[in-house]
């Protein structure tokens with residue numbers, strides 16, 4: 001369990017992290033989502049005792065990171081995959097880490113096996129692809145068999161296969177009962193990986209909800225209905241006070257805002273209107289994300305793409 005309370009980091013007049021309060025619970029993957037520059041890395045660094053908060057606290061199983069005895073046995077963190085000494089082999093890198101943290105050497109071969117690097121354990125890490133480096137980084141986080149894991153943008157730059165592998169791996173770690181916090185600036189990725197979301201923008205908390213609730217809240221419920229009696233339907237719906245839009249596809253269908261398929265179906269039936277299609281519309285995830293974080297993105301403007309990233 002990670003508990004963040006009133007966490008704040010100011011750099012001069014700017015607050016990179018502004019009074020954040022949230023919990024990250026064990027047993028599920030929690031996505032830590034926000035546009036570039038929202039303050040995700042700074043928050044994670046404070047949880048890990050690498051940056052000192054201006055105000056507030058962050059604890060791991062009730063203790064500050066700096067108070068943990070043998071921290072690797074409580075927390076594993078992957079912040080930057082390319083920090084391995086290029087001339088060291090994967091195995092010797094992990095052995096060195098294990099030795100300096102009181103972890104038995106045999107654990108090294110176990111974690112290499114877990115991440116599928118056994119076959120290349122003796123190869124120099126400098127020659128590893130990004131995907132392999134990420135796996136080696138993961139192996140390192142698991143050395144102490146920690147209950148709590150933090151990953152900062154772990155899939156950045158990976159190919160689809162690598163992304164899928166990391167995603168499944170994180171879900172497995174959570175299913176084992178661990179606390180898994182993973183940051184990303186891409187909602188579409190998080191929606192497939194995480195069950196819960198902590199969303200921040202400009203250092204502030206925007207949402208702390210399940211993925212499903214987040215999308216519902218941001219997109220608003222919309223129902224699509226297709227009928228050969230378009231005008232009669234439109235009149236029936238608007239007379240009930242519903243907001244109706246053309247769906248813009250050229251089909252004889254309407255979009256009804258802020259209601260359910262049940263309600264629209266009942267109105268159609270009551271008015272003896274033939275219905276060819278009746279469906280709840282899910283807004284796209286990215287739309288939902290943009291809507292909620294829109295006001296908090298630092299730079300607006302034509303063509304500026306918060307998904308493009310500057311990483």
Ligand SMILES: Nc1ncnc2c1ncn2[C@@H]1O[C@H](COP(=O)(O)OP(=O)(O)OP(=O)(O)O)[C@@H](O)[C@H]1O
Pocket residue numbers: 011015016034035036037038039040041042043185310311
């Ligand atoms: N050492 C520092 N000195 C001054 N400003 C900083 C420092 N570190 C971070 N910032 C600023 O704090 C804000 C948050 O940065 P942070 O790296 O935590 O965001 P992020 O959400 O992780 O973004 P990204 O996805 O781009 O890594 C940014 O505006 C950044 O410029």
